[in-house]
Amino acid sequence: MNKRMEKIYQYTAQKSATNPHSEPSAVTTKEISQALAIQRSNASKDLNQLVRDGKLTKTDSRPVKYFLSQEAYEEADKYVESYKQERAPRKKQQPQHIQTSFVSREDIFSNIIGINGSMKNAGEQAKAAILYPPKGLNCLITGPTGSGKTYFAHAMFQFAKANEVISADKELIVFNCADYANNPELLMSHLFGYAKGAFTGADEEKTGVIDQADHSMLFLDEIHRLPPEGQEMIFYFMDHGTYSRLGETGKPHAAEVRIIGATTEDPNSSLLDTFVRRIPINIQLPSFASRPAFEKVDLVKVMVSHEAHRIQRTISLTEDVVKALIGSVSYGNIGQLKSNVQLVCARGFLNHMHEEQIDITIEDVPEGIRSGLILLADNRGTSNELSQNLESKLVIQPNEDSLNIQADSYELPYNLYDIIGDKAELLKADGIDQETINHFISTDINVHLKSFYKDHGFSFYADNKLSEFVDRKIIELTNRIYSMVTERLGNDFQSNFVYAMSLHISSFLKKLQLGEKREVNDNIREMVTAYPEELKLAQEIQQYIGEWFNIIIPESEIYYLAVLLVSLRSASQVGRIGVVVGAHGNSTATSMVDVVKQLLDVDQVTAVDMPLDMPPKIAFEKLKQAVLSVHEGSGVLLLVDMGSLATFNEKIQRETGVFVRTIDMVTTPLVLESVRKASVFGTSLDDLYESLKHFHGYSTLESLPAALTENHLPKAILAICASGEGTAVHIKNMIQTTLDKKRIKDVEVLTVSAVDLSQLLPEIQKHYQVIAATGVVDPQLAAPFITLENFITQNTDELIDQLLLNHQEVETKEPLVFDESETREVCLNYLEKNFTFLNPQKLIDPLLQFTEEVMNNWQIASEEQGFRINFLLHAAGMVERAALQQPLSTSEEEKQKLLNDPDYESLHIQVLSLSRVLNLTFPITEEVYLLALINHQIVD
Numbered sequence: 010m011n012k013r014m015e016k017i018y019q020y021t022a023q024k025s026a027t028n029p030h031s032e033p034s035a036v037t038t039k040e041i042s043q044a045l046a047i048q049r050s051n052a053s054k055d056l057n058q059l060v061r062d063g064k065l066t067k068t069d070s071r072p073v074k075y076f077l078s079q080e081a082y083e084e085a086d087k088y089v090e091s092y093k094q095e096r097a098p099r100k101k102q103q104p105q106h107i108q109t110s111f112v113s114r115e116d117i118f119s120n121i122i123g124i125n126g127s128m129k130n131a132g133e134q135a136k137a138a139i140l141y142p143p144k145g146l147n148c149l150i151t152g153p154t155g156s157g158k159t160y161f162a163h164a165m166f167q168f169a170k171a172n173e174v175i176s177a178d179k180e181l182i183v184f185n186c187a188d189y190a191n192n193p194e195l196l197m198s199h200l201f202g203y204a205k206g207a208f209t210g211a212d213e214e215k216t217g218v219i220d221q222a223d224h225s226m227l228f229l230d231e232i233h234r235l236p237p238e239g240q241e242m243i244f245y246f247m248d249h250g251t252y253s254r255l256g257e258t259g260k261p262h263a264a265e266v267r268i269i270g271a272t273t274e275d276p277n278s279s280l281l282d283t284f285v286r287r288i289p290i291n292i293q294l295p296s297f298a299s300r301p302a303f304e305k306v307d308l309v310k311v312m313v314s315h316e317a318h319r320i321q322r323t324i325s326l327t328e329d330v331v332k333a334l335i336g337s338v339s340y341g342n343i344g345q346l347k348s349n350v351q352l353v354c355a356r357g358f359l360n361h362m363h364e365e366q367i368d369i370t371i372e373d374v375p376e377g378i379r380s381g382l383i384l385l386a387d388n389r390g391t392s393n394e395l396s397q398n399l400e401s402k403l404v405i406q407p408n409e410d411s412l413n414i415q416a417d418s419y420e421l422p423y424n425l426y427d428i429i430g431d432k433a434e435l436l437k438a439d440g441i442d443q444e445t446i447n448h449f450i451s452t453d454i455n456v457h458l459k460s461f462y463k464d465h466g467f468s469f470y471a472d473n474k475l476s477e478f479v480d481r482k483i484i485e486l487t488n489r490i491y492s493m494v495t496e497r498l499g500n501d502f503q504s505n506f507v508y509a510m511s512l513h514i515s516s517f518l519k520k521l522q523l524g525e526k527r528e529v530n531d532n533i534r535e536m537v538t539a540y541p542e543e544l545k546l547a548q549e550i551q552q553y554i555g556e557w558f559n560i561i562i563p564e565s566e567i568y569y570l571a572v573l574l575v576s577l578r579s580a581s582q583v584g585r586i587g588v589v590v591g592a593h594g595n596s597t598a599t600s601m602v603d604v605v606k607q608l609l610d611v612d613q614v615t616a617v618d619m620p621l622d623m624p625p626k627i628a629f630e631k632l633k634q635a636v637l638s639v640h641e642g643s644g645v646l647l648l649v650d651m652g653s654l655a656t657f658n659e660k661i662q663r664e665t666g667v668f669v670r671t672i673d674m675v676t677t678p679l680v681l682e683s684v685r686k687a688s689v690f691g692t693s694l695d696d697l698y699e700s701l702k703h704f705h706g707y708s709t710l711e712s713l714p715a716a717l718t719e720n721h722l723p724k725a726i727l728a729i730c731a732s733g734e735g736t737a738v739h740i741k742n743m744i745q746t747t748l749d750k751k752r753i754k755d756v757e758v759l760t761v762s763a764v765d766l767s768q769l770l771p772e773i774q775k776h777y778q779v780i781a782a783t784g785v786v787d788p789q790l791a792a793p794f795i796t797l798e799n800f801i802t803q804n805t806d807e808l809i810d811q812l813l814l815n816h817q818e819v820e821t822k823e824p825l826v827f828d829e830s831e832t833r834e835v836c837l838n839y840l841e842k843n844f845t846f847l848n849p850q851k852l853i854d855p856l857l858q859f860t861e862e863v864m865n866n867w868q869i870a871s872e873e874q875g876f877r878i879n880f881l882l883h884a885a886g887m888v889e890r891a892a893l894q895q896p897l898s899t900s901e902e903e904k905q906k907l908l909n910d911p912d913y914e915s916l917h918i919q920v921l922s923l924s925r926v927l928n929l930t931f932p933i934t935e936e937v938y939l940l941a942l943i944n945h946q947i948v949d
Contacts, residue, residue, distance in 0.1 A: 155344025207256025337381030587639030
């Protein structure tokens with residue numbers, strides 16, 4: 010429990026105790042916010058977390074009221090000593106309308122949707138694993154992202170408690186293996202604990218999660234991220250039931266722990282065979298798409314029930330809305346459905362806030378989810394099955410029985426409807442019209458849900474897989490084109506129409522941006538003359554696209570659009586070009602192919618994963634078999650990640666008789682474009698190969714309608730710090746690690762001193778195409794700038810992906826807001842990951858104090874978290890350099906300039922103070938850069 014949450018709990022406990030002989034007093038979010046000077050959103054978040062932790066309960070009414078829970082009631086004594094004698098032993102009556110969780114004393118699985126259908130086998134396996142004598146069986150839960158693995162693990166734990174297999178006072182211990190994937194020593198210390206003196210900073214013995222899970226259950230989420238050493242640690246414990254703490258020898262500890270693992274990957278390819286053999290039960294959860302229609306409808310009902318319960322109003326949805334919600338689910342499964350339900354209900358609440366019942370129609374549904382209705386219409390069997398299970402309107406009351414299910418990991422940690430209501434009230438009081446209010450709050454809803462679901466393994470619908478490659482304005486345009494096409498030519502089109510057309514439009518717009526022209530060859534002209542309807546419609550689409558973007562689309566594009574329409578309308582898929590993706594790594598190729606299959610709904614593409622230790626002979630055989638499996642008579646395109654694999658081309662062709670062309674440096678966008686074009690009617694392998702050699706990705710529309718020229722300079726990312734040698738080097742290492750991991754060799758990371766930036770930048774731009782910059786100074790380039798505080802809190806892998814997919818546009822976050830403890834945590838995490846010769850735990854507080862003194866002396870506002878973080882991290886580098894006797898260098902001119910600066914004496918006194926605390930001497934050259942940082946902040 011953090012300090013802020015502790016204050017909230019203490020305040021609530023005190024208020025509950027003030028009426029010990031009657032029903033306890035309640036608190037509201039507004040009261041907490043005002044009484045404790047806490048932002049309302051933070052107060053709401055913490056109150057709801059306390060509810061989930063069992064410390065508080067809350068009412069169904071509005072405004073929501075919070076009470077001390079029955080279990081925590083006695084704990085209030087420690088906060089209010091004066092009432093200890095007054096309180097007589099009694100059983101506290103639970104207030105009416107308290108939100109509770111329903112847990113069957115016999116079989117919690119009976120409450121899971123599909124337990125007698127698609128989830129039946131999973132439920133039976135889970136019960137067998139828990140009840141198997143004498144101590145149950147370890148098991149693995151597999152299934153795609155968002156399929157409910159965490160929820161199912163919690164259900165297993167509740168079932169074990171209800172059947173007295175695990176004591177009622179025990180908790181499920183959850184451990185995310187991804188957090189320690191690259192650090193086996195840190196993993197071991199967290200799993201098994203460590204002995205005093207095991208490493209620097211280990212001042213006392215500490216237990217690990219195995220100790221916490223003794224006689225209980227340990228849930229290892231993302232278990233495929235365990236390194237081989239970690240898997241060996243776990244299976245040794247499975248075999249012997251004993252373990253040693255880090256730093257201990259000859260002192261084994263024993264624990265009785267049931268282990269449940271969860272993974273989205275194939276266990277046989279992502280886990281050691283010796284590890285898999287020790288897990289006898291593999292529970293496979295179904296994808297959302299594979300569930301029957303009535304289960305999908307029931308899932309929507311339950312999720313809408315949650316929202317109706319939150320706002321205590323009846324919610325109705327038309328049949329089209331339910332179908333759109335179900336059709337909008339692609340790769341995110343149940344988790345994605347829940348995010349979409351929350352968005353639709355939030356939008357409905359915003360549009361009908363002052364009505365007694367929230368009646369949601371298709372007009373209330375955002376475009377991105379509405380397109381699910383179109384996609385569903387392509388699958389007539391599913392659409393008809395849903396129609397048989399749906400009435401014209403689905404009406405959900407706020408207190409239906411379907412609410413009584415256990416909360417899952419996708420439960421928002423705050424009441425979104427409180428946020429909507431409060432903001433609407435404030436904006437209205439400021440005289441803002443309703444249309445503008447709706448626009449502002451709709452954006453807010455998207456931001457809240459997007460940031461929450463990004464932490465759960467998949468993105469919010471607005472960032473779905475397609476919009477990772479294609480601009481949303483293009484997707485919106487394509488949905489309109491689809492309506493135009495089906496109205497004229499009927500519904501006889503493939504289900505991947507929106508995806509294929511969006512990628513096509515994005516690709517040719519990119520060529521237009523780069524100034525590339527493509528002529529229509531005679532074969533294509535002759536081919537489309539046999540399809541006059543498609544040709545005429547293609548001409549209209551060409552004009553429509555031009556009007557949509559206010560640009561001139563070349564007439565040659567009409568023929569390519571016509572060919573695409575013919576391809577997407579054609580029922581026959583015989584003779585397509587096959588595509589094989591081969592890449593080193595356990596699942597690199599499979600991951601790319603999975604994305605393409607989900608988006609384009611095709612089967613003429615296959616993946617070959619090649620672990621680094623796979624012999625070349627075996628790799629060749631796998632690629633050869635893959636080529637044969639996708640060959641349909643028109644040849645096969647081989648996409649590989651390294652040039653060495655391209656040497657297999659001629660040998661495969663010789664041994665199989667299949668015509669093969671090879672392109673290396675494969676990426677997901679390249680696979681998308683390859684498979685899309687390979688499916689186009691009349692495309693030859695040579696034409697496909699030639700077109701892909703000049704593929705530059707998909708358009709982001711930033712520079713339309715102006716034509717751009719291709720930049721042939723090597724790409725570079727600037728890492729800027731005060732000296733160019735301290736924090737910048739650490740940033741460079743972080744970025745370089747990601748580039749190396751992704752085998753990206755055409756991007757260089759340059760470290761630059763803020764002092765020399767203006768002088769060096771023109772020269773850098775002569776030799777490099779700067780695609781981004783990060784650090785302490787914004788160089789004001791036509792490229793994204795990521796502040797240092799944002800950079801160190803972002804996922805570097807995602808950041809690099811965004812930059813390389815199209816460096817003209819990268820999602821940079823709003824300036825982060827940290828309180829004191831969060832600033833300390835951010836800096837501490839950074840120091841622990843990037844500094845080898847320091848003890849961050851002991852150094853962090855002296856550095857914070859030094860930074861605060863500098864800010865106070867130069868009257869730098871306390872809200873300037875960016876400066877605080879930048880200065881502290883630079884100072885940490887100064888300490889490490891002093892300890893290693895590797896100080897920065899500077900010119901005599903700069904030293905003299907420093908000595909003549911009127912502010913030098915004040916800085917020198919503060920540096921001397923830090924020197925005494927750390928027993929280190931800092932040379933004058935370090936003070937040059939410290940003052941440069943300060944002066945830059947003051948100028949800004």
